[in-house]
Amino acid sequence: xSDTVAQAPEKDRLFLLKVLGPTHxxxxxxxxxxxxxxxxxxxxVAKGGALGSLIACWVIxxxxxCVAMIDSEVTSTVAAAGxxxxxxxxxxxxxxxxxxxxxxVMAYTMLEAADALVVGDLIHQIGVETxxxxxxxxxxxxxxxxxxxxxxxxxxxxxxxxxxxITAVAFVAIIVLFFGIQPWQEGQTIxxxxxxxxxxxxxxxxVAALQFGMWYYLGIEGTCQAAEEVxxxxxxxxxxxxxxxxxxxxxxxxxxxxxxxxxxxxxxxxSVVPLYDTARMTGSPFLQSLLFIGTLFAAIASxxxxxxxxxxxxxxxxxxxxxxxxxxxxxxxxRTPFRSIVFLIPIAVSFAFTGLLDQVITFSILSGLxxxxxxxxxxxKFRRSWPLGSIDRGYVHPFHPVPALMLLTLCLATYFATYxxxxxxxxxxxxxxxxxxxxxxxxRYRYVAxxxxxxxxxxxxxxx
Amino acid sequence: MAKIYQPPKQSRLGQFxxxxxxxxxxxxxxxxxxxxxxxNGEETPPPETAAAVQEATxxxxxxxxxxxxxxxxxxxxxxSAGEIINDRFDYTIEPWSLGITAAILIGYFIxxxxxxxxxxxxxxxxxxxxxxx
Numbered sequence: 001x002s003d004t005v006a007q008a009p010e011k012d013r014l015f016l017l018k019v020l021g022p023t024h025x026x027x028x029x030x031x032x033x034x035x036x037x038x039x040x041x042x043x044x045v046a047k048g049g050a051l052g053s054l055i056a057c058w059v060i061x062x063x064x065x066c067v068a069m070i071d072s073e074v075t076s077t078v079a080a081a082g083x084x085x086x087x088x089x090x091x092x093x094x095x096x097x098x099x100x101x102x103x104x105v106m107a108y109t110m111l112e113a114a115d116a117l118v119v120g121d122l123i124h125q126i127g128v129e130t131x132x133x134x135x136x137x138x139x140x141x142x143x144x145x146x147x148x149x150x151x152x153x154x155x156x157x158x159x160x161x162x163x164x165x166i167t168a169v170a171f172v173a174i175i176v177l178f179f180g181i182q183p184w185q186e187g188q189t190i191x192x193x194x195x196x197x198x199x200x201x202x203x204x205x206x207v208a209a210l211q212f213g214m215w216y217y218l219g220i221e222g223t224c225q226a227a228e229e230v231x232x233x234x235x236x237x238x239x240x241x242x243x244x245x246x247x248x249x250x251x252x253x254x255x256x257x258x259x260x261x262x263x264x265x266x267x268x269x270x271s272v273v274p275l276y277d278t279a280r281m282t283g284s285p286f287l288q289s290l291l292f293i294g295t296l297f298a299a300i301a302s303x304x305x306x307x308x309x310x311x312x313x314x315x316x317x318x319x320x321x322x323x324x325x326x327x328x329x330x331x332x333x334x335r336t337p338f339r340s341i342v343f344l345i346p347i348a349v350s351f352a353f354t355g356l357l358d359q360v361i362t363f364s365i366l367s368g369l370x371x372x373x374x375x376x377x378x379x380x381k382f383r384r385s386w387p388l389g390s391i392d393r394g395y396v397h398p399f400h401p402v403p404a405l406m407l408l409t410l411c412l413a414t415y416f417a418t419y420x421x422x423x424x425x426x427x428x429x430x431x432x433x434x435x436x437x438x439x440x441x442x443x444r445y446r447y448v449a450x451x452x453x454x455x456x457x458x459x460x461x462x463x464x
Numbered sequence: 465m466a467k468i469y470q471p472p473k474q475s476r477l478g479q480f481x482x483x484x485x486x487x488x489x490x491x492x493x494x495x496x497x498x499x500x501x502x503x504n505g506e507e508t509p510p511p512e513t514a515a516a517v518q519e520a521t522x523x524x525x526x527x528x529x530x531x532x533x534x535x536x537x538x539x540x541x542x543x544s545a546g547e548i549i550n551d552r553f554d555y556t557i558e559p560w561s562l563g564i565t566a567a568i569l570i571g572y573f574i575x576x577x578x579x580x581x582x583x584x585x586x587x588x589x590x591x592x593x594x595x596x597x
Contacts, residue, residue, distance in 0.1 A: 449469065
């Protein structure tokens with residue numbers, strides 16, 4: 001038996017279209033995440049104070065830099081829809097892959113629900129301010145999800161081109177706000193000296209702040225879901241992801257700077273729309289309008305990217321029969337995972353209407369965190385099973401295994417941060433993944449063909 | 465050559481039930497903290513604190529002149545701001561609950577990785593042929 005297996009000829013099978021470039025990868029990654037600068041990151045201020053949030057921003061920035069480096073190497077080599085799910089299937093094994101697929105679907109569908117709620121509330125707010133009182137925000141939640149799902153259904157190129165445009169506007173809005181505040185006039189237009197109060201909870205608060213510090217970057221790893229649809233995975237994924245991380249580091253720093261310089265930390269820690277509130281404090285109608293549009297666009301871009309990624313993860317699991325195979329179909333004309341896109345619409349809407357936004361957001365964050373823990377284990381096994389030179393890699397990340405070990409350490413610190421304040425949610429979410437794992441191992445896996453799961457044209461892994 | 469596993473075909477009803485089951489356990493885990501009325505770590509201010517908030521001044525809340533100015537720009541007075549300012553997290557660590565959480569987390573990863581390893585060996589053996597060990 002040969003030690004290398006060629007990919008099976010599948011001439012009758014429909015594939016996703018390879019039409020994307022680095023800008024689309026950037027739009028997917030930053031589009032999902034940028035809403036985190038407009039809202040959500042500031043809950044880290046509640047947990048650790050404004051300075052604690054800044055330290056969390058940097059520490060979690062390091063975590064995500066490790067994620068981006070590791071993901072770029074593995075994804076540029078395992079260029080298939082499903083991203084980390086497909087990586088897990090080839091490198092760790094089926095049960096881990098099933099869990100990773102669920103992390104992705106849950107993280108993105110729940111984030112999409114939270115984004116749609118924000119869009120609904122913002123449009124409702126416009127109605128109130130223009131005299132159209134009585135508009136039901138829930139109608140706009142459904143409309144937002146339905147419209148974006150339709151866009152995704154019709155094709156990935158248009159979906160991510162739209163995402164590029166609205167994400168760029170939202171990013172530019174943050175930069176305009178920064179310069180509009182005239183940050184060089186400390187004590188006149190911005191007041192860090194008077195508003196920064198040290199660490200209200202001490203260093204334990206800084207550790208606790210790591211949990212919501214993830215919001216500065218949560219979802220950048222979603223760029224991997226585009227792997228099967230980019231023209232050149234080896235170039236586009238690393239370039240788009242790294243540029244995305246740079247964009248987010250800039251946006252996160254500017255966001256923290258302007259918000260903490262204008263809002264008391266206790267207010268900032270519980271604000272629903274902190275950047276918009278910051279713009280309100282300037283008294284400039286132009287900045288207020290711009291940040292309102294920025295918030296709206298960021299939420300729409302995030303929901304749009306989440307639909308794209310959740311559907312691809314679900315589709316990939318269906319294609320491998322980890323989930324019913326019905327979901328593994330590609331649209332004959334638009335070449336999109338249309339059934340998965342449509343199936344997840346009511347799920348996302350129902351999450352949005354549970355009234356459990358806190359739980360939904362925490363579920364999303366923790367699913368992401370479990371995924372990052374997997375990545376650190378995954379890359380170490382990847383390098384051991386296929387050492388450098390044994391297979392073609394689109395990109396090789398430097399300093400291995402330092403990023404993997406650093407990622408694992410930071411993940412453990414973030415679990416502890418979640419325990420501080422959200423311990424019950426942490427346990428309940430772990431219980432979900434444990435029950436789902438037992439269900440998969442004892443029931444679902446019997447419908448999965450064994451050898452067919454390994455589709456890469458790689459040699460046999462070392463030690464097997 | 466390893467024996468090729470032939471998976472059974474799943475009925476449409478079976479596929480539907482599998483989806484429903486998965487969604488049901490997601491909702492279950494979302495509801496679990498509420499059903500058991502777990503707190504989220506935020507301290508409920510004692511009644512005497514709540515009364516104190518009603519009589520609070522910017523000085524008693526520890527707010528300097530700039531903070532006071534910013535709160536007022538946001539539309540708050542000392543009483544309404546006091547509710548936010550006094551709402552604090554409680555970071556008391558209970559060793560037993562931390563231990564249980566850590567045990568569940570570590571146990572989960574050990575279970576998933578161990579079971580995956582067993583399944584992965586079957587996949588590799590079927591794909592590349594069984595190797596003498």
